[in-house]
Amino acid sequence: MTKQQWSVLLIEDDPMVQEVNRQFIEQVDGFKVIGHASNGLEGIEFVRAHEPDLVILDMYMPNQDGLTTLQQIRSEGFSTDIIAVTAASDMETVRRVLQHGAIDYIMKPFKFERIKQALENYLSFRIKLNEKPSMTQKELDEILFQKSEEKLTSLPKGLHALTLENIKKYLSQQPSPVSAEEVAEGVGIARVTARRYLEFLGQGGLVNLQIEYGGVGRPVNRYIWIKS
Structure with a gap:
């Protein structure tokens, strides 16, 4: 937790x-x-x-x-x-x-x-240190040198580091793409707020967007964590 x-x-x-x-x-x-x-x-x-x-x-x-x-x-x-x-x-x-x-x-x-x-x-x-009992050299390097998150060092106004980490953790645990609504429910925030964080993570290259087309209504944007 x-x-x-x-x-x-x-x-x-x-x-x-x-x-x-x-x-x-x-x-x-x-x-x-x-x-x-x-x-x-x-x-x-x-x-x-x-x-x-x-x-x-x-x-x-x-x-x-x-x-x-x-x-x-x-x-x-x-x-x-x-x-x-x-x-x-x-x-x-x-x-x-x-x-x-x-x-x-x-x-x-x-x-x-x-x-x-x-x-x-x-x-x-x-x-990141608290997430698991051991890690690979690559994972440690990313923590020490912030290699995989250079684009995320400065958060836009209204976004918070703690919420961002919670969303990243939630996404990394999902076996399949999830919607902004599912992220919002899983983390405990509003859907519009979840969408802002997901767009930010997409810009940083940490999530992929997949569009799901159904028979009726608008297509649904789904997001999946890019595993390092």
Whole structure:
């Protein structure tokens, strides 16, 4: 079963930046900020108590900086993922943060579109990892490098990454072509909404459209997942 909401902890010492980050994150479908910390020590205590899915981590903070906090999260064995959002732009910091397992690195100042992209990439990554207990090299490469979905990195207005992943999962489980109405019922959305997602997936080359002609009435568009 696909997780419906992913918990986020913000570790950031500037209250104004903290609030802007919270608003940005909660505009992205599927994410909820469950806590704030103004320094690394507070952040570690929160991670120990709640084990959030994701931490948005600043580097320059009093009472324990971001890099030390990241190292501690890893040394204590938490599965929490990390996205660094920081003004630190020197290559030594970037290298060390990535070496300790941050999944993305966003430099301040940044626009909403950049953090939206990071969160949607993370969402796609986690959902795919949770789908099955093992995978092929090709499937892993597609997750790591987004090879099969380069056209889908920027969603049109009104489409959401979580709904898109649910539709892709539903389609991939169908043995034969299905209509937009069947997709809508299977995923729990309106038919007109399902059609928009299906058209988008068709443009990205992930589904094939097949037209079914009946004896009476309009032909029915049916969609089938293109297996990789």
